[in-house]
Amino acid sequence: MCALRSQLPFTYQGKHDFSAKLTEWVGQVFYDVLPGYGYEIREEQVYTAFQLAEAVCKGKVHFAEAGLGTGKTFAYLLTAVAYARFKGRPAIIACASTALQEQLAGPKGDIEKLSRLLGLDIDARMAKDPRQYICDVKVNQLHNPLFAQPSKALTSVLHWAGETGRGERSEMPNVPDRVWTQVAWDEAMSCETCSSRGFCRLVKARQHYRSAVDLIVCDHGIFFDDLWTRDEREADDKLPLLPNYSTVIFDEGHKVLLPAALRAGRHVVQEDIDSMLSSIEQVQGARTSLISIAYAMDKANSRFFKLLYRSASEDERTDRLTVQISDELLKAADILRRALLTLHFELQNEQELHIESLSHTRLQAYEAMVERATLALERFGRNRGKDTIVWADREEKSFWVVPRDLSGMLNKHLFARKLPVVFSSATISTGGDFSYFARTLGVQEPSSSSVGSSFDFDKQVLVYLPQRLPNGDPQNWFPKALKRLASLLRLAKGRALVLTNAPSDVRRIRSGLKEYRLPYEFLWEDSAERGYLVRKFREEVSSVLVGSGFWEGIDVPGEALSLLVIWQLPFPPQDPLIEARRREAVEQGLDPVIAVDYPEMGLKLKQGCGRLIRTQDDRGTIAILEPVLGMPWQQAAMGALPVGAKVVHNLDGLDILKPRSSSEQKRLVQAAANINSHL
Ligand code: SF4
Incomplete structure (x- = not known):
């Protein structure tokens, strides 16, 4: 047996035998080994692990949907480690955020735990977003006495930067974003x-994760950065961002499309161009040609962005505003593109002339920014924008250009490579149907497995679908829905999360509820920072949290969240990425409402419902204040509710909302506090 095979926790005779032996080992781990350490046997977890192992061994694209509490992380980690050792190449685990990367691969994380329990000695390394590292060039510039005196917070970061070995943000978790961005790597x-490069912390971090034997835990963004640039980097004799890998497993797989689009796209940021131009205009003794192109660009930049915002639709539920493409906008984009090209030429001249008024680094950064912006506008102008998805980003004040054929790109760069690819999540299917997700990714014939949560929803959840709430007339519906909300909150004695679709809903509910004089503390999403509000909601048991940004990513076990109110069903906004899917559906002869809007709504509703039950001890009610039964979207909405939960239609049936006995409540509050201390 070769050295590589000896590292596997089981033996096998040949390639044909690997799959069967892997499955056998997975079964042993879940049925024999882990129970010895106090882990319960969860059939949903074992089933997911078996399905996933089989799909990976067959080189399939697999959708692994596993409800909350099934333990899908251990289920995929076993196969990932074994397959990496079998192939002699690390497996990639791509997470949706840095926090999830830490939870998995950080100290006391899931990988360390599994490694210790099974004696696997797993070599897992994190590939973090480069923005998480300091850039020595930026740090050195800030030490330059010509720069303004740094603030107190920046001074302490600069001091730390001189001493740190890793240069990672996680070592300075309390540094605010505005300070961190001054010292961190950015795409310029x-x-x-x-x-x-020789002593740069970011470069060293890359070298470190590159040599991982078993697992590289990256985020979705880095994965797609690597995927979209791999061919080009290899053609230029550069190392790809990630080494060759044996398989990729996406944790929170339902979230891949946005990072895939953003990393494939290019953008023009109005403020970045403005600040570049103003620093060029201040250069002492600058050449006339440089100054005159800076002035011309200034005009072209403001004209283009003025037209852009005039052409953008308003939908407060998304920061990505759909843009109406017109001849005027295309012309303004072309004028800006040509001005950028001239500026690029002048910046290169400037570098060759070694003019000291602008540092070499600064000139290079400007050049890179100009190249990116030019590319974005060039793509937009080609074929009158028909090959792209474009939007104006309200928050960032930028113009985004993304290739339209994302699914084609995924096919070419990922699925066609015949590598096993797993998308794991609690929400991929709508009522067990994976076709919407498969269509958006462009995956042909994926394998799939779906298991519900291991919670006992028929005992833990009631769904309240009120009757006699009017549909179709918001003026008529709003006061009635508000009255119902007030009754529900009274019945539950606060302890509720109210999910809305837009910040304006929050404002209207806030003003409408005043007349009901409810004696609970209301935490409105616009009243404080999100993390603070969620902490307060966990601690103040009778408080009510109201917002449009809490559909996923918040964990509130225990009594504090006993009532989940869906103010209105989460139909998707006028987002350009969704618009593109609607258009594709039409091109394929499908009804865009049924093929896109309903499944999108169902997936988001499922995520929202997932906030309610977080432990075996939790119980509560989901109330949907928009009509569901008898509506065209009934099937999509009902398919998103916790399986087995009983549906009731009047408030008398909501016994589950009544607070428990004081001793039971005390015990549960303590249990929730114990869980929260680990979050
Ligand atoms: S290699 Fe990149 S991140 Fe490192 S110091 Fe240079 S510019 Fe900064």
Whole structure:
């Protein structure tokens, strides 16, 4: 047996035998080994692990949907480690956020736990977003006495930067974003030609994760950065961002499309161009040609963005505003593109002339930014924008251009490579049907497995679908829905999360509820920072949290969340990425409402419902204040509710909302506090 095979926790005779032996080992781990350490046997977990192992061994694209509490992380980790050792290449685990990367691969994380319990000695390394590292060039610039005196917070970061070995943000968790961005890598930095590469912390971090034996735990963004640039980097004799890998497993797989689009796209940021131009205009003794193109660009930049915002639709539920493409906008984009090209030429001249008024690094950063913006506008102008999805980003004040054929790109760069790819999540299917997700990714014939949560929903959840709430007339519906909400909150004695679709709903509910004089503390999403509000909601048991941004990613076990109110069903906004899917559906002869809007709504509703039950001890009610039964979307909405939960239609049936006895409540509050201390 070769050295590589000896690292596997089981033996096998040949390639044909690997799959069967892997399945056998997975079964042993879940049925024999882990129960010895106090882990319960969960059939949903074992089933997911078996299905996933089989799909990976067959080189399939697999959708693994596993409800809350099934333990899908251990289920995929076993196969990932074994398959990496079998193939002699690490497996990629791509997470949706840095926090999830830490939870998995950080100290005391799931991988460390599994490694210890099974004696596997797993070599797992994190590939974090480069923005999580300091850039020495930026740090050195800030030490330059010509720069303004740094603030107190920045001074302490600069002091730490001189001493740190890793240079990672997680070592300075309390540094605010505005300070961190002054020292962190950003896409304007030209690492390829940087003279500090030899001792740069970011470069060292890359070298470190590159040699991982078993697992590389990255985020979705880095994965797609690598995927979209891999061919180009290899053609230029550069190392790809990630080493060759044996398989990729996406944790929170339902979230891949946005990072895939953003990393494939290019954008023009109005403020970045403005600040570049103003620093060029202040250069002492600058050449006339440079100054005159800076002035011309200033005009072209403001005209283009003025037209862009005039052409953008307003939908407060998304920051990505759909843009109406017109001849005027295309012309303004072309004028800006040509001005950028001239500026690029002048910046190159400037570098060759070695003018000291702008540092070499600054010139390089400007050049990189100009190249990116030019590329974005060039793509937009080609074929009158028909090959792209474009939007104006309200928050960032930028213009985004993303290739329309994302599914084609995924096919070419990922699925066609015949690598096993797993998308794991609690919400991929709508009522067990994976076709919407498969269509958006462009995956042909994926394998799939779906298991519900291991919670006992028929005992833990009631669904309240009120009758006699009017549909179709918001003026008539609003006061009635508000009255019903007030009754529900009274019945539950607060302890509720109210999910809305837009910040304006929150404002209207806030003003409408005043007349009901409810004696609970209301935590409105616009009243404080999100993390603070969620903490307060967990601690103040009778409080009510209201917002449009809590559909996923918040964990409130225990009594504090006993009532989940869906103010209105979460139909998707006028987001350009969704618009593109609607258009594709039409091209395929499908009804866009049924093929896109209903499944999107169902997936978001499922995520929202997932906030209610977080432990075996939790119980509560989901109330949907928009009509569901008898509506065209009934099937999509009902398919998103916890399986087995009983549906009631009047408030008398909501016994489950009544607070428990004081001793039971005390015990549960303590249990929730114990869980919260680990969150
Ligand atoms: S290699 Fe990149 S991140 Fe590192 S110091 Fe140079 S520019 Fe900054």
